[in-house]
Structure formats: structure tokens, C-alpha cells
Amino acid sequence: MRTDVQSFAVAHLLRRPAAREVGGFVAGFDPSTTSPYVNYATPFPGAEPTDRDVADLIAVFRERGLKPRLEFAPDAAPAVAPALRRAGFGTEAVHTYLVCTPVTLAVPGCGHGSADRAEVEAPATQADYTAIDLALSEAFGGEWASSPEGAARLRRTEEGGGAVRFVRAPGGGCAGGATCSASAEGTAELAGVGTLPAYRGRGIAAAVTATLAGTMFGRGARSVWLEYSGEGSRRVYERVGFRPAGTRLYVSLDA
Structure with missing residues (x-):
């Protein structure tokens, strides 16, 4: 088990x-x-x-x-x-x-003109956190509204031993990003991988995912895990070294 x-x-x-x-x-x-x-x-x-x-x-x-x-x-x-x-x-x-380990991690290629060469950054200012929160809200179709509290949670993740990484959009703002929790029990959860519609298909999700996993491995995590929302995203994660490992159940009580 x-x-x-x-x-x-x-x-x-x-x-x-x-x-x-x-x-x-x-x-x-x-x-x-x-x-x-x-x-x-x-x-x-x-x-x-x-x-x-x-x-x-x-x-x-x-x-x-x-x-x-x-x-x-x-x-x-x-x-x-x-x-x-x-x-x-x-x-x-x-x-x-899906679970990735240092052995399975595959950093995306860096061919000429590839979007995988886009610089993946850590947020440095409050404006960065706000832009990431706004972009992820839009990337997920407004499932949650961007807010000062959302930006604050991103900052707490970064400052509390986790990691937030993003690719800056041309002219500023955020084209796509994701977060990873601080590790516990040797593993960490990578979540919220999102790219604005205008920038999809350019390798941003793969670049951010691989960078976050590598960051956590550099801090001593033995593995990083995530869940995926569709076969397209699953293929992205598998390309950078994530492999199926089990299932998670979500349940709730309405009334």
C-alpha cells in the first residue's frame, strides 16, 4: 500500500x-x-x-x-x-x-525558437503575485475569482517552503504558471498549472512543471505528484517525467 x-x-x-x-x-x-x-x-x-x-x-x-x-x-x-x-x-x-522523481524528470528541449526556452521565473514583486493569480483564474475559466487573498496565498506558498513559478507574458503580466507546496513526508504537490488561452500550445505548461519539480528536488524532495484534468494535460506531464501511481477520491455532503 x-x-x-x-x-x-x-x-x-x-x-x-x-x-x-x-x-x-x-x-x-x-x-x-x-x-x-x-x-x-x-x-x-x-x-x-x-x-x-x-x-x-x-x-x-x-x-x-x-x-x-x-x-x-x-x-x-x-x-x-x-x-x-x-x-x-x-x-x-x-x-x-501522477508522480515524478529525480530519476524520471525530463527537462523540456531547448531547440531554436521553442517556447520551452521561455524564461521561467519566480515572482519577485506583489505585482507578479497579482498577475499570476489573475492569469490562473482566467486559465481555469473563472472557477475562482482572482483576489488580493489569492495573491496572498501564492506569496505564502513561496515564502513557506513551496514554490511559485511563471512565464512572463510579452509586455508584462503572466502567460502561465503553477505552484508547488512545501514538501512533507518526502513528497510535494504540484498544482494549478494554467496557461492563458492566447499562449497555449507553446510549451509553457511543460516548462513551468519541469522547473517546479526540479526546484523541489533541489530542496530534497524525493518525489513530486500532481493530478491532471484531461488527456492533453496528462501527455504534457508524462513528457516531463510524471507517471501514474494511484487514485484520489473526492467526496462531499450536500445537505
Whole structure:
């Protein structure tokens, strides 16, 4: 049973400003946002929650006015999904996750005229963080709105041991970027890989992804993992060395 990604998920949520341990779960809350993609829970590897544990977890979300929601690797805690089903949780999605190691990492080519030669940068100013937040919001079709709080979260990621990298658009701003969490349990999560529509197909996503993975390996991470949103993005990640390693389950309780 592979548990590193699930152990990472626990450690990552414990970093949240208002994290709570409830039974065999950790709920990670950030008071700066009500987003269910930021405020969610995950089980400890091997957790075997009782129905009372699940009810207590639901109550922690309800008292904050938030939808009870979890993300986890079911193979690392086989007893959790059945307990959640009994409480009425439904599946939002099941995603395959991909893992890259220093051995599999492949830096994109740098042929003449290739967009892979575009300089991948770390943000240096508040304007950079704001531009990245705005570009990623647009790249993901406005699933979340850009905001000062979003830019602040990017800065906290960079300053807290993670990494934010982007390619600057001609004339300024951000053409595409992504983030990677600080590592825990030897691994780190790479997320939010997005490119503005006008700059897609130029190798920006591959360049940013490879740079972030290399950055974390340079800091001692043994692996970097991510989830993909479609076969096109999966091919991009596989080209730079990410390989399928397991699945993650997303569940929530509506009422």
C-alpha cells in the first residue's frame, strides 16, 4: 500500500491556519476563504472511523457554515469511504495522480525558437503575485475569482517552503504558471498549472512543471505528484517525467 501521498495530504492540511483533528481525520480550514477546494478534510493513513467520528467531522464543517468535503487516496485508508457513504457522502470525482522523481524528470528541449526556452521565473514583486493569480483564474475559466487573498496565498506558498513559478507574458503580466507546496513526508504537490488561452500550445505548461519539480528536488524532495484534468494535460506531464501511481477520491455532503 502506497501511503506517501496520503501522509502528505495530512501534513499539508495541518499547515492550514485553523486545522482541526477530528477522530481519524484532519480538517484544514483557511478563514480567508470559504472555497471548498481550500477548506476540506482528509483521513490519516489506515484510519478506521466510526459513524460517531464521521458525525463529529460533519459538525466541524457545519459550525463554520462550510460544506463537508474530503479529498484522499482510498487505498491508504480502505475503511474510510464506506463510513462516509453511510453518512450520505457522494462522489464528486475520482482522479488518477501522477508522480515524478529525480530519476524520471525530463527537462523540456531547448531547440531554436521553442517556447520551452521561455524564461521561467519566480515572482519577485506583489505585482507578479497579482498577475499570476489573475492569469490562473482566467486559465481555469473563472472557477475562482482572482483576489488580493489569492495573491496572498501564492506569496505564502513561496515564502513557506513551496514554490511559485511563471512565464512572463510579452509586455508584462503572466502567460502561465503553477505552484508547488512545501514538501512533507518526502513528497510535494504540484498544482494549478494554467496557461492563458492566447499562449497555449507553446510549451509553457511543460516548462513551468519541469522547473517546479526540479526546484523541489533541489530542496530534497524525493518525489513530486500532481493530478491532471484531461488527456492533453496528462501527455504534457508524462513528457516531463510524471507517471501514474494511484487514485484520489473526492467526496462531499450536500445537505
